[in-house]
Amino acid sequence: xxxxxxxxxxxxxxxxxxxxxxxxxxxxxxxxxxxxxxxxxxxxxxxxxxxxxxxxxxxxxxxxxxxxxxxxxxxxxxxxxxxxxxxxxxxxxxxxxxxxxxxxxxxxxxxxxxxxxxxxxxxxxxxxxxxxxxxxxxxxxxxxxxxxxxxxxxxxxxxxxxxxxxxxxxxxxxxxxxxxxxxxxxxxxxxxxxxxxxxxxxxxxxxxxxxxxxxxxxxxxxxxxxxxxxxxxxxxxxxxxxxxxxxxxxxxxxxxxxxxxxxxxxxxxxxxxxxxxxxxxxxxxxxxxxxxxxxxxxxxxxxxxxxxxxxxxxxxxxxxxxxxxxxxxxxxxxxxxxxxxxxxxxxxxxxxxxxxxxxxxxxxx
Amino acid sequence: xxxxxxxxxxxxxxxxxxxxxxxxxxxxxxxxxxxxxxxxxxxxxxxxxxxxxxxxxxxxxxxxxxxxxxxxxxxxxxxxxxxxxxxxxxxxxxxxxxxxxxxxxxxxxxxxxxxxxxxxxxxxxxxxxxxxxxxxxxxxxxxxxxxxxxxxxxxxxxxxxxxxxxxxxxxxxxxxxxxxxxxxxxxxxxxxxxxxxxxxxxxxxxxxxxxxxxxxxxxxxxxxxxxxxxxxxxxxxxxxxxxxxxxxxxxxxxxxxxxxxxxxxxxxxxxxxxxxxxxxxxxxxxxxxxxxxxxxxxxxxx
Numbered sequence: 087x088x089x090x091x092x093x094x095x096x097x098x099x100x101x102x103x104x105x106x107x108x109x110x111x112x113x114x115x116x117x118x119x120x121x122x123x124x125x126x127x128x129x130x131x132x133x134x135x136x137x138x139x140x141x142x143x144x145x146x147x148x149x150x151x152x153x154x155x156x157x158x159x160x161x162x163x164x165x166x167x168x169x170x171x172x173x174x175x176x177x178x179x180x181x182x183x184x185x186x187x188x189x190x191x192x193x194x195x196x197x198x199x200x201x202x203x204x205x206x207x208x209x210x211x212x213x214x215x216x217x218x219x220x221x222x223x224x225x226x227x228x229x230x231x232x233x234x235x236x237x238x239x240x241x242x243x244x245x246x247x248x249x250x251x252x253x254x255x256x257x258x259x260x261x262x263x264x265x266x267x268x269x270x271x272x273x274x275x276x277x278x279x280x281x282x283x284x285x286x287x288x289x290x291x292x293x294x295x296x297x298x299x300x301x302x303x304x305x306x307x308x309x310x311x312x313x314x315x316x317x318x319x320x321x322x323x324x325x326x327x328x329x330x331x332x333x334x335x336x337x338x339x340x341x342x343x344x345x346x347x348x349x350x351x352x353x354x355x356x357x358x359x360x361x362x363x364x365x366x367x368x369x370x371x372x373x374x375x376x377x378x379x380x381x382x383x384x385x386x387x388x389x390x391x392x393x394x395x396x397x398x399x400x401x402x403x404x405x406x407x408x409x410x411x412x413x414x415x416x417x418x419x420x421x422x423x424x425x426x427x428x429x430x431x432x433x434x435x436x437x438x439x440x441x442x443x444x445x446x447x448x449x450x451x
Numbered sequence: 452x453x454x455x456x457x458x459x460x461x462x463x464x465x466x467x468x469x470x471x472x473x474x475x476x477x478x479x480x481x482x483x484x485x486x487x488x489x490x491x492x493x494x495x496x497x498x499x500x501x502x503x504x505x506x507x508x509x510x511x512x513x514x515x516x517x518x519x520x521x522x523x524x525x526x527x528x529x530x531x532x533x534x535x536x537x538x539x540x541x542x543x544x545x546x547x548x549x550x551x552x553x554x555x556x557x558x559x560x561x562x563x564x565x566x567x568x569x570x571x572x573x574x575x576x577x578x579x580x581x582x583x584x585x586x587x588x589x590x591x592x593x594x595x596x597x598x599x600x601x602x603x604x605x606x607x608x609x610x611x612x613x614x615x616x617x618x619x620x621x622x623x624x625x626x627x628x629x630x631x632x633x634x635x636x637x638x639x640x641x642x643x644x645x646x647x648x649x650x651x652x653x654x655x656x657x658x659x660x661x662x663x664x665x666x667x668x669x670x671x672x673x674x675x676x677x678x679x680x681x682x683x684x685x686x687x688x689x690x691x692x693x694x695x696x697x698x699x700x701x702x703x704x705x706x707x708x709x710x711x712x713x714x715x716x717x718x719x720x721x722x723x724x725x726x727x728x729x730x731x732x733x734x735x736x737x738x739x740x741x742x743x744x745x746x747x748x749x750x751x752x753x
Binding site for chain 2: 168171172174282283285286287288289290291294295297298302382385386387388389390392393396397407408411412419423426427430431434
């Protein structure tokens, strides 16, 4: 299958970022998750924690706090990148903010007000200083704070992404498991076909087709906008469908790998029922790669949400960002890209934590 | 996962793939009765030919000139797919769109391949601080949504065919670097490479005569699948209005323009959308078949 093969190449080694104590303070270190040194002591904790669950919580909490401490330096690195990139956008932001019929003096005034006449490094420090107070600047178009715009649009994007992800997991994983139980059977082959179709379908085309069928022709669902559950159905399907396909493929291939292992044969030999072998013995191991891909695909889903929001006029952050790009409203672009990046980093943190719960061999070193 | 399992997961490189049938890839498809892949290959060939022949089939003027008297005509004998809201022939626009979409896709994959394979090979071949740092950075980039990276690039570079190509290429490079570093690393530890090194072959010579030819099949498979993805992302960006500016026919932009007319005249959506879907599907199917052809192990199912 196309997507899964290159996927596990990529996914098994996401960057794992950690703080490394050095003689002069702390430095950021990067390692691959699969190269992380295994710590036997942690395995002992885990074994103990099986008998005394509060201990697991303590170990995880320690790890979570350490990972959370990493968040600010990573965000800082991202903010530098975003700031630098957006500085190179053609067009003078002060002139854009001033409007077409402003005098040269007005433009100068605005440039001074926004600090755009200062050196780049000073501008960055001012920007970071504001950032630490939660101030993302204000929009050139509406003169409202960017943080307000993000607060308004972020819940819509999260709702859409969560619904798409839920669909992908709830449909994709069981489909893959069913396919793995009887490889090359009728169900497996038809699911393979469906997966190829799902991966090849452009989201915006699917969205418009759904709109044509369910909203315009049948009139079952509202065509666009955000509201109750009915509004969410079509955008969630549009966003989630390719991921149903990738998840089902990945669930199938990892299940096939796991079902080949000796301990599964042992379980069958002991007389464990097929249902129990598949869903308890095999799934708990097959879940680990699935969780990694979940983290990876969350980022992709956020990217896809930008398109789906445009199709269904969903008032989310993707729309907010695109409108700002068209109008060259740099503070809004900066703010939204930063929030998108922070979301990706946060989700990977959560995935790392989930990893520790699923796989006791992972050390929180 | 240990690094050894990562290596074993990469398709067996260095061993010339067993050619099951004479007549190359097409012969393989016939002998294995892979009719679906054959049809997909035919579709790609037809669309490629149409894209190349576009200037002889349809005049650039008829494709871009506004002719309101003939707007929103349903498919008929003179215009086979009907016309759009500005009276432009849809078949002509779809064919010219293929020219642009495919040029962007091929261009971006070529750029990304050139940079990605070179960087990936270097990072796999050498070990040290610099390759390590590059790989870490690539991992970091991969975690970010590709669409978002491409959007930022276009924001900086402006709307044009070239910047669209560059945006897709830049967002693809990290994936290639990651993808090619592992098999190259595996190859450098093989006996024949070690042997060549021991008789004093230079690094560049090793890379070009022993290592790159052995990942050649991987490159071809990955390129085919990437074309599907490049078309998907490129048309998605044009759909968002970040593609080439308006009179240029591009499938994603055509689909975006069809949105208000969806109910009264669905042909405007279905003509470019259907072709887009068909092309992406064909590239994915051919990519799958190529993988089976190149890597006999994957034929049995994973």
